[in-house]
Amino acid sequence: MINIRNLLRDKIYIDQYLFISITLLSVMGLIFLYSASQGNIETVIKQSFFVIFGLFLMFIVSQPDPDFYKNNAVIFIIFSLILVLLTLFFGKEVNGAKRWLDLGVFTLQTSEIIKVALPVFLAAYLYDKPLPINLFNTFTTLVLILLIANLVRIQPDLGTSLVILIAGLYILFLAGLSWRFIGISTGFFILSLPFIWNNFLEPFQRQRILTLFDPNADPFGSGWNITQSKIAIGSGGIQGKGYQMGSQAHLDFLPETETDFIFSVIAEEFGFIGVCVLLSVFLFILLRCLFLAFNARDRFCRLTIGGLSLLFLSTVFINLSMVVGIIPVVGMPLPFISKGGSSLLSFYIAFGIIISMATHKKLMQK
Amino acid sequence: MIDINERYSEKRNFFKRLLFVYIFFGILFLYLIYKTFSLQVSSFTDYELASLENKTREFLVQPRRGIIYDRNGKIIVNNKPSYNLILNPERVDDINKLISEINKFINLSDAEIKNINDSFPNKKKLNREVVVKRNLTQEEIARFEVRNYKFPNVQIAERYTRENLYPYLFSHSIGYVGNLDEDELREILLSQGLKSSETIFTYSGGFLNGKTGVEYIYDKKLRGSFGKKIYEVDASGRLLEEKQLIPAIDGENIITSLDLPSQKVAYDKLNFRRGAVVAVDINNGAIVTYVSSPSFSVNKIANGLSQKEFNELINDDNKPFFDRAAQGRYSPASTIKPAIALFGIEEDILDWDFTIQDPGFFVLPEDGRIYRGWKKGGHGEINLKDAIIESSNTFFFSLAYKTEIEELRDHLSNFGFGTNVCIDCFMPDDGLLPSPRWKMNTHNFGWFKGDTVNMGVGQGYINATPLQLAYYSAFLATKGNLNKFSFVQDKDIDKNIFNSNNINDTDWDNIHESMIGVIESPKGTAGRLKNLKDYVIAAKSGTVELVSTETKEDYQIIREVEGKRDHAIIIAFAPMPNPKYAVSVVIENGESGGSVAGPVAVAVLNSLIEND
Numbered sequence: 001m002i003n004i005r006n007l008l009r010d011k012i013y014i015d016q017y018l019f020i021s022i023t024l025l026s027v028m029g030l031i032f033l034y035s036a037s038q039g040n041i042e043t044v045i046k047q048s049f050f051v052i053f054g055l056f057l058m059f060i061v062s063q064p065d066p067d068f069y070k071n072n073a074v075i076f077i078i079f080s081l082i083l084v085l086l087t088l089f090f091g092k093e094v095n096g097a098k099r100w101l102d103l104g105v106f107t108l109q110t111s112e113i114i115k116v117a118l119p120v121f122l123a124a125y126l127y128d129k130p131l132p133i134n135l136f137n138t139f140t141t142l143v144l145i146l147l148i149a150n151l152v153r154i155q156p157d158l159g160t161s162l163v164i165l166i167a168g169l170y171i172l173f174l175a176g177l178s179w180r181f182i183g184i185s186t187g188f189f190i191l192s193l194p195f196i197w198n199n200f201l202e203p204f205q206r207q208r209i210l211t212l213f214d215p216n217a218d219p220f221g222s223g224w225n226i227t228q229s230k231i232a233i234g235s236g237g238i239q240g241k242g243y244q245m246g247s248q249a250h251l252d253f254l255p256e257t258e259t260d261f262i263f264s265v266i267a268e269e270f271g272f273i274g275v276c277v278l279l280s281v282f283l284f285i286l287l288r289c290l291f292l293a294f295n296a297r298d299r300f301c302r303l304t305i306g307g308l309s310l311l312f313l314s315t316v317f318i319n320l321s322m323v324v325g326i327i328p329v330v331g332m333p334l335p336f337i338s339k340g341g342s343s344l345l346s347f348y349i350a351f352g353i354i355i356s357m358a359t360h361k362k363l364m365q366k
Numbered sequence: 367m368i369d370i371n372e373r374y375s376e377k378r379n380f381f382k383r384l385l386f387v388y389i390f391f392g393i394l395f396l397y398l399i400y401k402t403f404s405l406q407v408s409s410f411t412d413y414e415l416a417s418l419e420n421k422t423r424e425f426l427v428q429p430r431r432g433i434i435y436d437r438n439g440k441i442i443v444n445n446k447p448s449y450n451l452i453l454n455p456e457r458v459d460d461i462n463k464l465i466s467e468i469n470k471f472i473n474l475s476d477a478e479i480k481n482i483n484d485s486f487p488n489k490k491k492l493n494r495e496v497v498v499k500r501n502l503t504q505e506e507i508a509r510f511e512v513r514n515y516k517f518p519n520v521q522i523a524e525r526y527t528r529e530n531l532y533p534y535l536f537s538h539s540i541g542y543v544g545n546l547d548e549d550e551l552r553e554i555l556l557s558q559g560l561k562s563s564e565t566i567f568t569y570s571g572g573f574l575n576g577k578t579g580v581e582y583i584y585d586k587k588l589r590g591s592f593g594k595k596i597y598e599v600d601a602s603g604r605l606l607e608e609k610q611l612i613p614a615i616d617g618e619n620i621i622t623s624l625d626l627p628s629q630k631v632a633y634d635k636l637n638f639r640r641g642a643v644v645a646v647d648i649n650n651g652a653i654v655t656y657v658s659s660p661s662f663s664v665n666k667i668a669n670g671l672s673q674k675e676f677n678e679l680i681n682d683d684n685k686p687f688f689d690r691a692a693q694g695r696y697s698p699a700s701t702i703k704p705a706i707a708l709f710g711i712e713e714d715i716l717d718w719d720f721t722i723q724d725p726g727f728f729v730l731p732e733d734g735r736i737y738r739g740w741k742k743g744g745h746g747e748i749n750l751k752d753a754i755i756e757s758s759n760t761f762f763f764s765l766a767y768k769t770e771i772e773e774l775r776d777h778l779s780n781f782g783f784g785t786n787v788c789i790d791c792f793m794p795d796d797g798l799l800p801s802p803r804w805k806m807n808t809h810n811f812g813w814f815k816g817d818t819v820n821m822g823v824g825q826g827y828i829n830a831t832p833l834q835l836a837y838y839s840a841f842l843a844t845k846g847n848l849n850k851f852s853f854v855q856d857k858d859i860d861k862n863i864f865n866s867n868n869i870n871d872t873d874w875d876n877i878h879e880s881m882i883g884v885i886e887s888p889k890g891t892a893g894r895l896k897n898l899k900d901y902v903i904a905a906k907s908g909t910v911e912l913v914s915t916e917t918k919e920d921y922q923i924i925r926e927v928e929g930k931r932d933h934a935i936i937i938a939f940a941p942m943p944n945p946k947y948a949v950s951v952v953i954e955n956g957e958s959g960g961s962v963a964g965p966v967a968v969a970v971l972n973s974l975i976e977n978d
Contacts, residue, residue: 174383176376228601231420234405234413247421252601272406279399286388293384299376306384313391317398324401 013062013359017288022058022336022351025281026051029337035244036257036265036339043258043339050341054348061352065360069353070300073117073124080114084151087111091155099155100342109342111152111160116350118148118164119307122171127300132176141172158205159318159332167311174306208328225261228253229323233267240271258339260331263323278337282316292358301357308350315347422609423599426560428568429590431528432617434540434580436626437654442536443581446529448570449507451498453520455490465498468520471509474499493605495523500570525570533663535629538689539656539853540622541579541792542664545572558591566595568614571668578689580622580853583790590617622853623652628973632657635966641953642690644836645970648939648948651840651849651859653788655949655970658690692794695829696952698783699908700757700891700959701937702824704842704877706765707750709777712868715768718876721749728763730816737763737819740909742918754880754906757891759823766822771813774821775801780846780864782837783830788851789859797834800827824908835937835950842881843904843939843948845874878904882942884960892936892960898968901975904945905938905967907959931955934962940971947974 030044030051037043069076083101087110091098100107122141129137145168153161173182197206211223232248241247246268248254257265267275289309296302312335319334321327333343405413434443451472458464465479474482482496489496498520502510507522528543530536546554551573555562565573575589576582593614598606632643636659645655662679671679679686688694710716726744728737739745739759745752753761766774779785784799798804802813805827820826830838833851841848846864881904884890892907910933915921925931934956939948949967956962 170387173387174380176379176383228420230405231413231416233402234409235417236406237410237414238407247598248417251421251599251606253420267402267406272403275402275406276399279395283395290384290388294381299380302377302380302384306380306387310387310391313388317391317394320398321394324398324405326398326401 013356014059015062015288015292015355015358018285018292018351018355019055019058021281021285021288022348023055025285025336026055028278028281031243032262032266032337033258033339035246035269036249036262038250038257039244046341047339047344050344054345057345058348058352058355061349062355062359064356066297066301066304066357069120069304069356070124070127073121076117077114077121080110080117081148081151083108083110084114084148087155088151097155097157099157106341109160109340111155111157111164112342112346114148114152115160115164115167115311116308116346116353118145119167119171119311120304120353122168122175123300123303123307126171126175127298127303129175132178133172138172138177138181141168145169145172153200156202156205157331158201159330162330163311163315163318163332166314167307170310171303171307174303205328205330208330212325212328225255225329226325228255229261229264230325232261232264233324236268236271236274238272240267240269240274243269245269259333260319260329260338261323262338263320263334266337286313289354292354296357297361305354305357308354311350312347421598421600423597423603423605424563425595425597426555426563426565427593427595427611427614428565428573429592429614430526430568430616431543431574431590432588432619434588435619435621436624436629437622437652438626439621440626441531442622442624442626443528443530443540445526445569447524448500448527449502450500450523450525450570451502451506451510451520452495452523453498453517454493455486455496455519456493458486458490458519461486464517464520468498468517471513472499472502472506492603526568527570528574528665528668530664530668532626532629533665534661535626535633535657536579536624537661537664537686538658538691538792539579539624539653540664541581542577542667543571543574543581544577544668546575550575554589555592560592560594565592574668579792580620580790582792584620584854588617588620591615620854623647623654623855624656624853625654625974625977627977628655628970629657631973632966632970633659633661635969636953638684639953639956640684640690641951641956641963641966642694642832643949643951643966643970644691644832645947645949645974646836646840646851648840648843648848648945650855651851652855653791653851653853654947654974656691656853658688658692658694660684660686662686689792690952690954691832692788692791694831694952694954695795695797696832696835696933696935697826697829697908697910698824698835698838699910699933699935700759700824701835701838701906701908701935701950702778702821702828703754703757703762704881704906705778705781705838706762706774706822707754707880708866708869708873708877709769709774710750710765711873712777712866713769713773714868715765716750718750718873721747722761722764724748724753724758724760726760728760728767728819730767730819732815735816737816751876751880751883752889754877755883755887755891756889757884757907762822763819766819767815769818769822771802771818771821774818775799778828780862781841782834783828785834787834787837790852790854791833794833795831797830798827825911832950832952835935835952836948839937839939839950840948842877842937843945845871878942881906881938890960892964894961895964895968898965899940899972901941902943903938903940903968903971904942905936905964907964908935909933909957909959910935912955925957928955932957934959936960936963936967938964938967938971941975946978947971 030048033047034044087098087101092100092102092107099109101110145165149161149165152164228248232254246265248268249257249265254261254264266278286309289305293302293305296305315332315335319332322329322332333340335347430445433441436442465482478499482498485496552562576585594612596610598609600606628645632655636657638660642658643655646653724744724746726739726742744760745756745758748758748761778799784797786794786796788794805811805813817826821828837851847861849859849861852859882902884905885892885895885903892905912932913924913930915924934953936959937950939945949970951963951967953963
């Protein structure tokens with residue numbers, strides 16, 4: 001027994017806190033999904049396969065030494081860029097959006113892959129650069145971030161594009177981007193907002209932003225989703241209406257219950273108590289990531305853990321803010337809860353990498 | 367283990383920045399939780415209500431109108447069940463096949479098939495019933511019933527139509543119902559604390575309210591209040607499940623004082639002639655007979671009339687819609703004489719022994735104008751009683767000549783002239799009790815003494831409705847102690863007490879005796895009614911001259927044109943000496959009050975008294 005335990009400790013790299021909390025979250029997700037899909041057992045079984053495969057993938061991904069990711073970051077980013085470009089030309093079109101590559105057994109949302117690959121690459125690129133980052137490095141990374149974000153935006157997938165942009169900028173920020181540069185570029189960004197509004201946003205995206213400020217202007221049109229989502233959440237009250245008892249979700253008032261608006265279903269059926277339980281699991285994962293980042297063995301690991309955990313954090317935040325009506329509807333799944341294989345797998349991979357970074361101690365001295 | 371190669375400050379810098387981002391998001395998360403809290407806890411009741419409103423749909427359930435009875439408990443207006451074939455579209459996939467299956471045993475017109483096909487997709491989406499065919503015949507119902515098992519999604523639904531069992535008898539008294547307009551509906555719903563919404567109809571005609579007559583006057587009582595059916599619906603508005611049913615409260619039934627047998631008699635005796643009959647129970651002013659002729663079918667009006675049928679009714683010269691009983695204006699003619707006589711006694715102008723010499727005409731002293739009586743050569747020396755029995759115009763011309771118009775007017779208004787005499791009649795006309803001021807305003811002429819003289823025989827400007835004449839008749843019968851008229855006696859109605867200084871019971875008895883003489887006396891103007899009954903009737907007939915003629919020969923020319931012939935009028939009450947019923951009959955262009963209107967009045971009184 002002792003031998004096995006020692007063997008496990010020495011040869012198996014696993015962070016039990018993250019593993020348990022992510023498994024818990026995934027199982028909760030399956031339970032929620034069963035209700036959100038109107039009791040469609042097929043959807044839940046399919047999702048279960050992704051969860052089991054994802055947990056396995058997370059375990060596998062956490063085994064190699066961080067140096068493996070550092071050394072192969074270029075390959076990963078080039079591979080995922082090729083996937084994104086392929087999607088642009090050969091992607092499967094669904095509802096006017098080309099986001100998926102048909103791989104036969106599974107349609108892959110390629111933006112989900114590059115979403116993880118980019119922070120790893122940026123960390124690998126920046127870990128040995130002198131601090132503070134010079135202007136050249138700042139601009140090359142910025143150009144890369146904007147290029148990738150824009151490739152995703154034109155699919156169009158504004159939500160993922162935003163997350164990629166934000167995650168990329170975190171890495172730059174964490175890597176020590178000077179405050180002056182941040183200040184100047186923020187000012188520049190604000191000034192260029194009208195330009196972005198006119199040239200980079202599709203009409204429906206503009207409408208969504210306008211709707212945010214006045215959802216009641218057109219409650220049956222563009223305001224429908226957010227109005228119904230608020231009704232679902234609000235009518236859940238403190239205790240909720242009970243599992244599978246949410247009338248908003250089950251009578252089709254709520255749109256996209258399995259994906260974007262699954263939180264509204266949870267809030268309706270489990271109330272404020274359920275929301276707090278769910279949010280504390282998310283909070284636990286994030287605080288664990290913060291702790292792991294503090295204790296990471298080197299700069300590459302720190303940047304990667306920081307970047308990937310913030311990628312997770314902003315995804316959760318954007319989804320929740322969207323469904324309660326703080327920000328416009330951009331189309332963003334709730335990690336580990338929403339239906340959707342690619343998004344699910346990408347976060348298992350991301351946490352696999354985080355666990356790898358956190359559990360591998362430096363054996364060889366440089 | 368910490369890499370010693372890394373600079374400590376750089377690491378601290380990283381932590382600070384990572385913490386910065388975490389704190390930034392931490393604040394956003396707090397806001398998010400606050401936002402969720404405010405939705406779920408602070409505004410919970412609002413959203414709970416919104417969610418409830420989302421998923422429920424209220425239907426109004428139409429109440430049934432009350433049934434209307436006659437005074438003997440015979441149903442006059444009922445709710446007649448009709449049967450519609452309806453289908454529940456939810457589980458029907460091939461509507462054309464189903465329709466052609468049904469068409470094999472229930473014949474559907476092209477319009478009906480088109481209607482079904484047009485409405486089917488939407489009704490299926492919303493899960494609302496589709497009407498296949500309305501008003502099934504008994505045969506069609508039977509043919510469907512035997513094949514019922516083959517059509518699980520088709521059924522027969524019961525609906526009602528408002529049906530008057532005697533569609534021509536009560537057209538002007540009970541009236542008819544029709545569809546409401548938006549505003550009327552909103553008002554009715556508002557009065558019951560409801561909003562306009564989809565409605566489950568009990569009547570195939572949809573929303574109904576009373577348009578005329580008792581149906582209109584007592585609409586609030588008859589209509590009842592709407593119920594509610596609450597369904598759970600999904601986002602597309604499809605009905606899922608009935609959640610709650612608050613049954614409609616049906617309208618109250620109404621027992622009227624109308625008497626079916628006498629109503630039939632009056633209608634038959636009028637026999638499509640233009641005219642009206644009104645009879646009342648004098649003890650409480652209850653209207654027992656109320657017929658205006660010619661009539662029309664209220665059922666056709668209520669349940670749909672073709673444009674052609676409607677135009678025929680509207681353009682009919684006999685004006686069947688016109689309620690002659692409450693709105694027809696007729697000169698009272700000689701029927702007014704008892705009232706004038708009472709005025710003479712009240713004012714001490716004459717007594718029962720007073721006589722005049724009747725040469726057959728009266729000469730107005732002011733200008734020598736001659737007012738003629740109906741009998742050439744006159745009635746000779748005549749007293750008041752005989753003047754009523756024989757209907758001496760000269761007597762009453764000279765009596766009226768001695769009166770003041772304003773005082774005469776006040777006196778006549780006690781008898782119902784120029785006033786509304788009914789508390790629940792539909793749009794009654796007040797008739798006309800003229801005054802000098804009225805004449806000046808309308809004709810721009812001053813009042814002549816001759817106008818007063820004319821009023822003494824009920825001619826000239828004065829006119830009254832048959833309803834008012836019935837009131838006048840009942841007033842005489844009760845010696846001035848009378849309720850206002852009504853169709854429904856569910857409330858206390860004050861009695862009008864006639865105050866007079868000089869008229870005593872003997873005077874009233876003399877009036878009654880004179881009026882009995884009109885029929886019973888050999889000289890009476892309505893003597894031929896004597897053998898039509900086996901009790902005693904008090905009456906006064908009248909003949910309304912539409913065209914003034916000097917001689918009988920002149921009238922013979924006039925009467926070639928039917929519309930110029932005299933109107934026939936009679937008022938009567940019976941049985942004497944303790945009268946119970948009073949009646950008035952007007953027959954337009956009937957020529958003779960005694961012999962044309964009289965038999966109708968007697969027949970109605972016969973029916974009323976026999977059936978008591």
